[in-house]
Amino acid sequence: GENVEQHPSTLSVQEGDSAVIKCTYSDSASNYFPWYKQELGKRPQLIIDIRSNVGEKKDQRIAVTLNKTAKHFSLHITETQPEDSAVYFCAASGPGGGSQGNLIFGKGTKLSVKP
């Protein structure tokens, strides 16, 4: 089955700096790669996702890149703000129904943005 590795486990940046979180996946059939943000004591929420037919997607200060050949994808946050502090999870899933279509999550990255 799919295995998702996420690095780093913790990341501390100064406000205004950029933050990059990287994930690798094992199943070459995976074609959907979302990122979830979980603030302390709250539920995980989708912030951005990318499908395998594109290499990059951007939404304001957040961008995600995908390298299918290397089987890795990354989250980029520019001009970080204190409210970006949270745990970020990457995930991957494959096509179709059944087990392959279920999201498998990385272990998470705790991002701290220092004012």
Place this chain on the structure above:
Amino acid sequence: ETGVTQTPRHLVMGMTNKKSLKCEQHLGHNAMYWYKQSAKKPLELMFVYNFKEQTENNSVPSRFSPECPNSSHLFLHLHTLQPEDSALYLCASSQPTVAGGELFFGEGSRLTVL
């Protein structure tokens, strides 16, 4: 209102107790999930239901018993749990799609097993 509601939010139980967690979604989705979130294995998939049918059991011990009476409700029945089962149990729902879709999570039920 997030659309996915879980009760209770906190639960403390002994190893011999029997309790249930409840999840309800008001989003019209047809897929529902139980995830376990702990320090060791964040967001670990437990069970998946599509159109009330269980489509995934991720090698979960039988002391966890899911029930999905309809597409809007999902239960997790707990009995003879172990202290290592203490965790945050998250329910989620989605529209089943061919190539993945957004999961909408509930706030979670924080379980402590004494």
